[in-house]
Amino acid sequence: MNTSDFTYSSESAASAEKNANRKGRPHNEPFPFQQQHPQATTHLMMKYSQLHxxxxxxxxxxxxxxxxxxxxxxxxxxxxxxxxxxxxxxxxxxxxxxxxxxx
Structure with a gap:
């Protein structure tokens, strides 16, 4: 996970209200791993807006x-x-x- 991932993660929560009137499919929601997880610094989990x-x-x-x-x-x-x-x-x-x- 690099600085752009952290930026994306922090901005997505803050911009949820701002994008309430936005048309189209909602953004996928990123979640970081817990700090003790071996991939915490390189990976993110995503909650998809469409079901899979x-x-x-x-x-x-x-x-x-x-x-x-x-x-x-x-x-x-x-x-x-x-x-x-x-x-x-x-x-x-x-x-x-x-x-x-x-x-």
Whole structure:
């Protein structure tokens, strides 16, 4: 992230009211990473004004109806759809992924 990114980030919040009467699609809203994040100085997160559908690459999500893949299924859905910063936000150390998913 360079000085123009910081300028863009600070100006976008200040200019939100000024652009209230602006026509067209709203601007994408930038958010910085937390300072302890390894990419905090080089990257920004963007909240897009138009909805996007994510396309997942990699192995498919395991089946939920099979006992041998139930734990992996619960872990995959929790990591995709629940906000978290560390694994303990999703599942305690004395808890199974299935139990955490049920809560």
């Amino acid at each position: 559908v994510p396309i997942l690459y990699g192995p498919q999500i395991p089946r939920q109806d099979r006992d041998d893949t139930r734990e992996r299924y619960c872990r995959a859905l929790l990591t995709l759809f629940v906000s978290w910063r560390s694994v303990t936000n999703l599942c305690d150390t004395n808890q199974t992924w299935k139990d955490a998913f049920s809560v």
